[in-house]
Amino acid sequence: MSTHLRTPRRLAALAIGLAALLAAPAGPALAAPQVGAAPAIQDVAAAPVVANPGNQVSLQWDSAYLQMTATGGVKPYTWSASNLHLGTSINASTGLISGVLRGSGTRTVTVTARDATGASAPVTFTWRVIRDACPRC
Template identity: 90%
Template sequence: MSTHLRTPRRLAALAVGLTALLAAPAGPALAAPQTAAAPAIHDVAAAPVVANPGNQVNFQWDPVRLQMTAAGGVTPYTWSASNLHLGTSINPSTGLISGALRGSGTRTVTVTAKDATGASASVSFTWRVIRDACPRC
């Protein structure tokens, strides 16, 4: 703050001005606008939540059926998945992951459900596929 604003006379004038401003009644220009009715509050559905199926372990060439589920949001859901093992896919309408597991290894799979309003939720889990010593025995 510069020194020319620190003089006692200027500080006293500032204090008197602030006191007058704070003591003045609020007129129509300063009052909060009045509305005829409160705005309508719309129910907003919570975003969907995808249930975690837990970590999965299967043998190579096993047929799999893993049903994904979700709650909340607005149905129907559209399902998608990333990093699925070769030979499996997810049904975008039902959320069922199915197929025959080809290859082996561990992957982190991410499944996403998108509801009718466009809100989405995801869950990730690991899926380990073990190479069977004798796949056709």
């Protein structure tokens, strides 16, 4: 090694350069794993929330059109319903409950929306169908 590399000025410059290199943040490929470090937080969408349409009251033999809505989660949603009145059904793609209400009485209906990740949310409401005293008047 020549003597001009060992001068105090050159050694000081090398030391400063080495310190700057060691202090620089490493990229993700060069970063050393840290023991006991918290895992990275992933961006996870919240589960869907189905809006409660409130309790429903209808007359027997009337047409039903009840659009269910949801927020959150990852679209598209898949809709299902249990305990609907005879003559009605829910569209699995749109969440529209429709049909002709053929029975009477009060039912507790549960509607569930499942998002694209499989997260689901139910909502429950009552639906009362009243027998019309004069259906052909």
